[in-house]
Amino acid sequence: MSLHTVDTHAPVDPLHLMLLIGGEHRESERRIEVRNPARLDDVVGSIPDATTAEVDDAIAAAAAAAPAWGATSAAERIALFAAIADAIESQADDIATLEVRENGSARYIAAREVLGAASIWREVADYLAEILTPKDYPSGDGFVRVERRPFGVVGCIVPWNAPLILTANKIAPALAAGNAIVLKPSPFSPLGASRIAEIAASILPPGVVNIVNGGGEAGAAIVAHREIRKLSFTGGGVTAQHIMRQAADTLTAVHFELGGNDPAIVLDDVDVRATVDRIVDSAFRRSGQVCFAVKRVYVPRALAAEFRDELVARVDAITVGDPLEPGVTMGPMNNQGQLERIRGLLERLEGSGRDVRVLGSRVSPETWGDGYFIQPAVVLDAQQGDEIVATEQFGPILPIVVYDDLEQAISWANDTEFGLCSSVWSPNRERAIQVADRIEAGMTIINSHLFTRVGMKEIPFGGWKQSGIGWEASPYGIEEYLQFHSLDVQSMP
Template sequence: MVDIRPDWQLLIDGGKKDSDGDGQRAVVNPATGEEVATVQEGTAADVDHAVEAARNAFEEWSDTSSEERARRLYAIADRIDDHFDELAEIATLENGKPKNQSGNDVFTAVETFRYYAGATDKFYGDVVENSKDELKLKVFEPYGVVGVVIPWNWPPMHTADFISVALATGNTVVLKPAPQTPMSSIRMVELMLDVLPDGAVNVVPGGVEPGVALTNHEDVDMVAFTGHDVTGEAVMKSAAENINPVMLELGGKNAAIVFDDADLEKAVSGAILNAFYNSGQSCASIERLLLHEDIFDDFLAAFLPAIEELNVGEGMDPNSQVGPIIDEAQYDKIQSAIDGAVDGGAEIAAKAESPTDEHLAGGHWVPPTVLTNVDPSMPIMNEEVFGPVLSVTSFRNDDDAVEIANDVEYGLTGGIWTSNLERAHRVAARLETGMVGVNRPSFVSLGLPFGGYKRSGIGRKRDLTETMREYVRVKSIQIDHTDARYSLDLDLAEQRTY
């Protein structure tokens, strides 16, 4: 076990700093309810200091060559990799997920920094015209200070997703991690400090106060937010006051569609992973499973017993497959959604067992739960649960499946299971989602744009061109090589040669 230090500070201008206020928050292990450490909570004044530090670092960092930025990002990736086990344990203790899943988060963080290190010299402007008379250029320039607000479900991965590309494109960062899981982010950034200019990346933990101060800040040039869609609306409105661009990764109510010609064994395994990985606490998790009526019974005959066999437990137990819910508020929300569905006529078709160990009695446990006899009009089929709850219904044909899948406010991911690739292409084109997985879980790999339609957000992350374009502004430069003189009598029509 890693020896977790008991007290954590802010990171501003290249070092640890005490908060301007006296607020502190206990970080609690969701599996046991026990305090892991205490983290100082930042204030609006701390955000001011962090933004000022990022602004001061921007000139140096933005002037750094792409080759040097790449070397620094590769060095950060190596630092994170060297502390792999430490970071995975910290993430498990504060988030609760099984350690192998936290390890996957850290691995992805390492790969993300390496990906954008390799991309620094591959994203550039263009020469629009280069003639003897003039040169026309399109160039990309970093925005400046990027304010980043991330949630608690993938702390190492979210930290890497935003910091890596912001740095790769020449920006500096102020990060506000979730109050439940700040330690992963703080520790990751600590590992970067002597690789970067002071102030290039700053971390201000805390709750609402630093989050609002950061997204409203007049000296922040861009805001990147991941979280609930209602909060995303507020972030977008506050950024609009400063006419700042925003990148929003919000919620999902994702559906996987299993057709009658699918490989059922593969589809069963994919649905389990897609629904219950990270305890279903992911915007990319599937919460709706649509089964063709001809294979409905056969699929459930294989699927439901597998759910009941899932091992639910604390993250440091190597046998655990599904961990706890992050906190009491989220537990209450999920349990309320289940109770409301059952009251409305849904049936609990399968449910895993919660752990019975005495030392886990203080944890927040919602075991993987499968609901049947659900109607598309029910709240459970329309509202994001953000937990290990999967609602299963049937469909008659392609049109029916697409209609059910699209009949929600969100549009993040969609899943298609079929052996007919023509059908897969046809249905994928009709799904109102930013990502589609065919014969695989519906989240996409590093290198493909991650993002959604509708209330699932705006902007993309985790690829090269679409993501890096989010973090730069475009400038047009036109240079006249001639000795021509200009006149108010200019008549463009007279110069026509056709």
């Protein structure tokens, strides 16, 4: 399915979202405005700022709905999920435009994301029946049965950077497993995520999907509630640590998908131009605000000069502006905090004496004061110990580190507290795989830093070290939301 061009600057009334609790929409006294990060005078909508009491009501509704939903068959869930996917696809244009306006992603990125979100609902169906089928083992004149059961109520907290796909990646497997859910999107980009969940709620039984938009109070209330049996959070490590401390009080099971500082190791036999093109496509996607994107590049000294030249030329071709304007390939940062963080990194880099190139061209520069815009940059002579190499920048700055031997590059790639994704670049597949096997990360991609369609479906998405706990996507994504229940059936003596 393709998305057609729409008049994206036509006047649009701001969306007014309400709480969704037990199948009913409710107003909330407190509200939060959502503004377009490219045009801050454009109020895209507003969301409720849920109170602890309202979160408690949502969790109670989920708890009431969970037993009946958990008793449905895999076939029933699969049919409902196909209807959800159809409904998302039928609204794809509107959802993609909404995503651009609230999130700042380029439209082609938002278009792919909404269709990817729809496909997730279909893909869980491919695994569901087998995973939910109990396994029986003969045991004397009795038998042993091992089966999977849902947790009951799952809390899902999703971030602002890729809200459509990340919402689907959480709630589709959680619901497929038979849980009821309470969703809290990020207040920085809540509208598209809420739309995806609203579509699901309109098709599933009342109370199976509940939405409580809001800020810190709503999130803390979800984490602290004893009826939440599993909590799935995507975001930053500091917040995850806080959640884990709170979850310890109730021994709530947690799933975390956190940050990454993904290395790209370039071997000495690559086609430099083709490699640079693909690395740039990953590193500057969503203005660099992606957990699994190239964050640092290791280049052999023999190729360094050519690689730098090609990189500068390729990044300089990026056009920055309102992603609803024709020809724009990179939008703004999503929020003021991210913009200030990246500006601070650039200022420190420029003060350090490193060779920093601020590149790209501005589209409609006279409007830049109305949004969170920043141009892409590369650091051509970064060193392993530099801040920009050692930390996750989560923005459009790419450091290049030159290495003298492959052992050094592998050691540097692993010298991080993160271990989400990584990539190795070489036309020699076996050689690349040998290097990939030594990288400390949950995922490694050869000759790209983006997954194929099969990879998106089958690879468990997650990381080592401080990049997370647990996995999303693939059959393992459903298993995160199931727990074992076993029987050992014996005869009376």
